[in-house]
Amino acid sequence: MKTANGHEIIQLFESWSPKFFALEDDPIGLQIGKLNLPIKNVLVTLDVTLEVVQEAIDKKCQMILAHHPPIFRPLKNLRTDSPSGEMFTLCIKHDIAVYAAHTNLDVAPGGVNDLLAEALGLKQINILEETYAEPMMKLAVFVPTSSSEDLRKSLASAGAGQIGNYDSCSFSSTGKGRFQPIDGSNPFIGTKNHLEEVEEDKVEVIFPASQKSKILRAMYTNHPYEEVAFDIWTLDSKTQQQGIGRIGELERAMTLDEFAQQVKNRLSVPFVRVVGDPSANIRKVAVLGGDGNKYIQKAKRAGADVLVTGDLYFHVAQDAQALGLNVIDPGHHVESIMKKGVSEKMNAMCKEKKFDCTFIASEISTEPFRIL
Structure with a gap:
């Protein structure tokens, strides 16, 4: 087995989820640290927080692979007495590289949207909107x-x-x-x-x-x-x-409320928000991880009976209702399904390349909300 450096690990990852899959202006790639160092362990997380960085240190990880870029907008300052500044400082102090794979991982075959579609039991899966x-x-x-x-x-x-x-x-x-x-x-x-x-x-x-x-x-x-x-x-x-979102069919039709319960159970969330008639017939399902507010028209035109997506805005929910499109919002955090999926995929790829590197799914929940 070979100890790979950061360049080799990222080259391997990008052979599956290349940067050119990303949507325009998406801040992906290496955001903190350097790649010219040996990589034995990589922590896979949805978000980079102070607790996640500490987990990476505890698990002797030299790299963090995150779905949500920790630097999403240009920094105006880097204060070490702020939570984000403390997080950056800890990464640099412990020589931990942070690499972000956002919409390129949404688009990639076997990426976030395919993982969600698979978890929901969809068959005959196709791309919702072509982006590349x-x-x-x-x-x-x-x-x-x-x-x-x-x-x-x-x-x-x-x-x-x-x-x-x-x-x-x-x-x-x-x-x-x-x-x-x-x-x-x-x-x-x-x-x-x-x-x-x-x-x-x-x-x-x-x-x-x-x-x-x-x-x-x-x-x-x-x-x-x-x-x-x-x-x-x-x-x-x-x-x-290649493209963003997926659309497929359930093995059997069910009511909207039945399917909403299935979404809740299969994605392991405490609640879902639902737009539509509880008894509506659901067979064709569109799914888009993260914020899918811009895709209600696309889902409707594609013939979806329901769109499963997160962070649904109030007025967009009203628009969907007027269109006759049912929507189930399980929250943004369901994208955490990528932690296990990416770890398994990359461990298999490392094994094939004979890289002595292990991808570890983070055990830290970065969901900020709790339900009373």
């Missing part, structure tokens, strides 16, 4: 037939060939490759100054444009030839859509 469309590219590489399978597997492991809910997708055609090694060459097959004819496969795979360097690195590393013949181009007709 990434161009797709195609690689066509020529390889000896005897090495074709190994190369296909290596490209798939690097992330090529994922189409919707299918991975390891590729196409191969067999033909004859011809080449003549000249002075200075070191051929895998053939002899210098002699024309060779070899049975080769043309292997074709598609991949997101952002993964181009990674895919080419896998190709060069696992191809037997010292000079690799390949074509690569951008596809006009294919993009990979």
Whole structure:
């Protein structure tokens, strides 16, 4: 197992939840500290508070990964006698890096909104609103037939060939490759100054444009030839859509009040606020972690019977009622589901990369409200 540094840990995290998924002007990324230090433990939290930083110290964590950025607006001062200033001071004193993943983690497949949709038992899940469309590219590489399978597997492991809910997708055609090694060459097959004819496969795979360097690195590393013949181009007709919120269906229809009780139980909250007729029929559900006030029109147009979101404003609730859209507000803090989800995802990724690093879900509740 390898002890990774902060740059390697964040590079791994961003291979799943890249910065370019984030909405405009979202203050994500490294906010406190530095990355050029060994990382053995990472504390995953919804918010960064003084108590959370102390927990990180107690659990010997060198990094905190937070969903809500501790520096959301530009600082006008940094007073060490304020609660936030004390928190910053403690991080710096103990050399703890703080990295924020906000809307990029909301958008990421398997991120906050997928975790919420899964917790609510939704099926046939789709994106509520597209926020990012990434161009797709195609690689066509020529390889000896005897090495074709190994190369296909290596490209798939690097992330090529994922189409919707299918991975390891590729196409191969067999033909004859011809080449003549000249002075200075070191051929895998053939002899210098002699024309060779070899049975080769043309292997074709598609991949997101952002993964181009990674895919080419896998190709060069696992191809037997010292000079690799390949074509690569951008596809006009294919993009990979990502977006905010999710919409899906329940396995069975139920009333609004029945579903509200299910939301309350499955998200482990003491209460929910509900807008709509208690007996309304609910089957199609939109969900958006955090503040979803801007998305009631989108949820209605998408055919949702109910929108599950937090921090619902009074007048927005009235607007939803007028639209005929039911709304369930379980609070902003339900996003804390990300603590366990992110920890499990990143621990699996670290294990695959053989990184000696453990992601730990914070045990501190940062919910400021209590119900009387």
